[in-house]
Amino acid sequence: MGARIEVDRLTMRYGEVTAVDDVSFTVEPGEFFGLLGPNGAGKTTTLETVEGLRAPTSGSVSVDGRDPARREPDLQRRIGVQLQSSSFFERLTAVEQLRTFGALYGVASARLDELLEQVGLTEKADAQVEDLSGGQKQRLSIACALVHDPDIVFLDEPTAALDPQARRNLWDVLRGINDSGRTVVLTTHYMEEAEELCDRVAIVDHGRLLELDTPTALIRSLDAATRVGLDADALSLDEARSLPGVEEARASGGSLVLSTRDVPTVLAELGRREALAGLSVSQGSLEDVFLHLTGREYRA
Template identity: 85%
Template sequence: MSAGRTRFVGMGVRIEVDHLTMRYGAVTAVEDISFTVEPGEFFGLLGPNGAGKTTTLETIEGLREPTEGRVAIDGRDPARREPDLQRRIGVQLQSSAFFERLTAVEQLQTFGSIYGVPTSRLDELLEQVGLTEKATAQVEDLSGGQKQRLSIACALVHDPEVVFLDEPTAALDPQARRNLWDVLRGINESGRTVVLTTHYMEEAEELCDRVAIVDHGQLLQLDTPATLIRRLDAATRIGLAVEAISIDEARALPGVQTVAVGSAGLVIETRDAATVLGELGRREALEGLSVSKGTLEDVFLDLTGREYRA
């Protein structure tokens, strides 16, 4: 669980994915995947394009029926579309369509009317996603980040216990993405189970209690981001100002594996950071010092490869 987070015991729902397989003719999109999501957990599904994560998510949501295996939300099959179970589920799709020429609050009213939601809840929702000042703005006049916030508000309108978010920050600029993180964090901290798919490893590392990395329809690894990073045993990166030490001197230091010069300065990779830092200190070559270990992105690339996939 991420630092500073409070677990809401007994809230949210439990999700079970048991030997899930999804085939479309001769194509196997998901192959024998199993995992559980605990009540109140913020769970991430990560994978390259075409890895099977959206198919897995849509099956959990009940939008697709498994070819083989079983999916359950609190022990019930979501594909049966039972109304009382559907009320407990909120879904935010990759791309959301809104009604033309309706304001933000009118969009919420329309979605809320399906569930008999009182209009008094709408102001609360707009405040929760930071759109109070845009309540009377038409959707066409909202920015990309604001539209994503409204999409999430529509998924929350009936106060679900579990929320599914399929790449909610895709195509957003860094500021809008980080701003939306606060909204997603708040959704989880209110006691809801959250299942997220994303291409942004920093986002998953920041938000998720556990992540499942999938590729070619198979589950490769599942654990907390911190555990996956430790398991990778990546080299430590030591950054320095270019003028701190020459490349030849850096390469000659005991414990150094590689030395490179980038736009940010000199980068030394080592598996013996204490020795390298000690040597740099003795040479008074610590200008611009930064030290970083592996990241979830390193884990992801190690498992799935570095080639680009359209």
């Protein structure tokens, strides 16, 4: 089976503004693919073009070999879309919202109960949308996108504005969607989210594709220093800076943070000095990759 989505030299212009600039990528069947970048990077415009909501200025997009801009009913039934901002009908309950969306596709009532359970809203089935929390509303919007059992699901910043706990709870829902065999395309400006969920990520900024690979490969290619954390009283700052293999040491809150590319040597020396209290080891991240690619602070 070939790629489910093919984007070839996609460009989108609005007057003198180029929102998407010569972007190309593919998404494979069953893949969890992420478009990662700050607000204004061109992620949503790219996604809306792939969904068929916008026609490209130049370049081409195909979904299962078809042009999504032609709005063919057969293709539209095979994709589900969760927009960045979702609007619901006023004074309807969660299950009534789903029933309304499902009626457009002739979906049986049993399917609605299954969806509510899948997104963790069974207990809120009879609650009006106005009474749902932000995370619950996002889960309901995802359920609406899944009501017709699509093969490909587009999620535009589904965890934006959620608190950390609600965001992590929603990650479990998103994993389940992908584990069920669906192809998922996600846009996000949360580095940790893309690293946690995506098989591959495309990092975009100012409308251009900067890099595309698995999160692990991108981090490995950076050759970033590993951070070793210790309790602040494990060593003095001067002692930490003099350790073999340590490139940099600094105090951070109640901890010491050592940077090294020779972890075995540093850990062996810390063990010899019995200075392992509060030990933590963390490698580079996608945020480090972004900073390396753009040379500036990340804009959320």
